[in-house]
Amino acid sequence: MNEMEANQFREFGKAMIDYTAEYLENIRDRRVLPTVEPGYLRPLLPDQAPQLPEKWEDVLKDVEKIIMPGVTHWHSPRFHAYFPTANSYPAIVADILSGAIACIGFTWIASPACTELEVVMLDWLGKALGLPEVFLACSGGKAGGVIQGTASEATLVALLGAKSKAVAAYKTKHPELKEADIISKLVGYTSSQSHSSVERAGLLGGIKLRSLEPDSSNRLTGDIVERAIKEDIESGLIPFYCVATLGTTSSCTFDKLEEIGPVCNENDVWLHVDAAYAGSSFICPEFRYLMKGIERADSFNFNPHKWLLVNFDCSAMWLKDPTWLVNAFNVDPLYLKHDQQGSAPDYRHWQIPLGRRFRALKLWFVLRLYGIEHLQAHIRKHIALAHYFENLVRGDHRFEITEEVLMGLVCFRLRGSNDVSEALLKRINGRGVIHLVPSKIRDVYFLRLAICSRYTEERDIDVSWKEVKEAADEVLLAQK
Numbered sequence: 001m002n003e004m005e006a007n008q009f010r011e012f013g014k015a016m017i018d019y020t021a022e023y024l025e026n027i028r029d030r031r032v033l034p035t036v037e038p039g040y041l042r043p044l045l046p047d048q049a050p051q052l053p054e055k056w057e058d059v060l061k062d063v064e065k066i067i068m069p070g071v072t073h074w075h076s077p078r079f080h081a082y083f084p085t086a087n088s089y090p091a092i093v094a095d096i097l098s099g100a101i102a103c104i105g106f107t108w109i110a111s112p113a114c115t116e117l118e119v120v121m122l123d124w125l126g127k128a129l130g131l132p133e134v135f136l137a138c139s140g141g142k143a144g145g146v147i148q149g150t151a152s153e154a155t156l157v158a159l160l161g162a163k164s165k166a167v168a169a170y171k172t173k174h175p176e177l178k179e180a181d182i183i184s185k186l187v188g189y190t191s192s193q194s195h196s197s198v199e200r201a202g203l204l205g206g207i208k209l210r211s212l213e214p215d216s217s218n219r220l221t222g223d224i225v226e227r228a229i230k231e232d233i234e235s236g237l238i239p240f241y242c243v244a245t246l247g248t249t250s251s252c253t254f255d256k257l258e259e260i261g262p263v264c265n266e267n268d269v270w271l272h273v274d275a276a277y278a279g280s281s282f283i284c285p286e287f288r289y290l291m292k293g294i295e296r297a298d299s300f301n302f303n304p305h306k307w308l309l310v311n312f313d314c315s316a317m318w319l320k321d322p323t324w325l326v327n328a329f330n331v332d333p334l335y336l337k338h339d340q341q342g343s344a345p346d347y348r349h350w351q352i353p354l355g356r357r358f359r360a361l362k363l364w365f366v367l368r369l370y371g372i373e374h375l376q377a378h379i380r381k382h383i384a385l386a387h388y389f390e391n392l393v394r395g396d397h398r399f400e401i402t403e404e405v406l407m408g409l410v411c412f413r414l415r416g417s418n419d420v421s422e423a424l425l426k427r428i429n430g431r432g433v434i435h436l437v438p439s440k441i442r443d444v445y446f447l448r449l450a451i452c453s454r455y456t457e458e459r460d461i462d463v464s465w466k467e468v469k470e471a472a473d474e475v476l477l478a479q480k
């Protein structure tokens with residue numbers, strides 16, 4: 001057998017590290033969007049896997065030849081689509097170690113360090129964000145944090161916890177009711193501006209989730225939620241769950257958490273806060289006003305894998321009382337039982353899958369190798385760059401800014417009908433130097449420019465603005 005040996009692994013690994021560093025340091029020079037057509041890849045590959053081992057040198061060569069032409073370069077300073085996804089050397093190195101340990105940390109005994117580091121890291125992170133003690137494991141109560149794969153999972157997990165809590169409470173009050181009858185009466189709330197994964201959580205969780213219209217500034221308010229709850233109680237339904245968003249995906253708008261919290265608390269409605277993107281900014285004290293009222297929430301989630309330099313996947317979630325989840329998801333076959341059950345969280349009960357990677361290593365490495373100060377600087381720099389771009393847009397009377405710029409996202413459009421802005425985006429992406437995606441609120445179409453790369457500097461924003469301006473020249477000229 002000629003399988004890869006340790007010394008080959010060392011060579012290949014070192015070559016890959018060099019390749020990785022070179023790729024990232026020179027990413028600015030690559031075209032952000034690939035020019036390949038659908039189906040480009042198959043003709044470049046053999047019909048089947050090789051019978052005999054190949055040389056790693058050949059594999060590495062093919063990465064540049066076959067893979068890179070079909071890659072969208074998310075970490076290019078020219079990439080402004082969606083929201084950022086994190087990328088840092090400490091996190092990449094931690095993932096190598098996680099790959100070496102390659103444990104499946106579903107119970108404490110399955111790898112004690114995997115569970116225990118996660119508990120402590122979620123406390124570190126919670127403290128760094130200024131989360132109230134009631135969410136932290138170090139508070140000594142039931143509360144604590146967990147790393148989910150994505151924000152979508154966190155929303156679903158919270159919904160399932162809320163569902164089991166509501167069913168249990170209703171059964172106690174009305175022992176004559178069947179569980180299926182109670183479930184059919186459950187109703188949850190969110191805003192039409194919340195992420196599509198929230199609607200999906202309702203579908204997956206098999207309950208009705210109402211998508212409420214936000215106020216004129218696109219924010220979900222306490223009044224709106226209260227009105228919906230009252231209506232539903234009157235028609236015999238059972239309100240049980242509400243998702244508020246801090247930093248919506250379309251326009252980075254913040255729901256009025258301070259108003260929504262008391263309404264949910266008074267009505268025994270589980271409040272989940274989705275701060276997938278903007279949550280990272282709370283590491284800076286000056287942005288914490290945006291999460292005012294967080295102490296009223298039952299669960300809180302944000303993605304360090306978006307904006308806090310921890311590579312995907314790392315979605316941090318805190319729960320005041322995880323017992324509802326543990327009860328909802330608890331199946332205990334003999335092969336998963338162990339003597340220390342109950343003394344540390346068995347994270348398999350806190351999530352949808354059974355298996356889980358050693359993801360806390362990424363957090364540990366990133367927090368230690370950057371330090372909170374550098375993470376704060378990263379956030380502040382991105383927000384400053386967004387304001388820099390905002391000012392360039394404001395200086396050109398042909399454009400308008402459509403949403404207050406609070407974080408690293410600028411929403412803007414050409415004045416006039418949607419058609420011109422649609423044509424503008426088409427032209428920008430067609431030129432291929434920068435990449436943006438659009439959104440639409442109340443039939444107003446706009447472009448979103450997100451600051452994504454950790455390599456972005458003012459000179460990069462100058463390039464992006466030049467692209468936008470020139471594309472606008474072309475579009476407006478063609479219109480005449």
Ligand SMILES: *Cc1c(COP(=O)(O)O)cnc(C)c1O
Binds near residue numbers: 153315
């Ligand atoms: C990005 C985003 C999500 C989805 O995040 P995943 O981790 O990919 O599931 C959810 N909510 C908001 C507000 C987002 O911006």
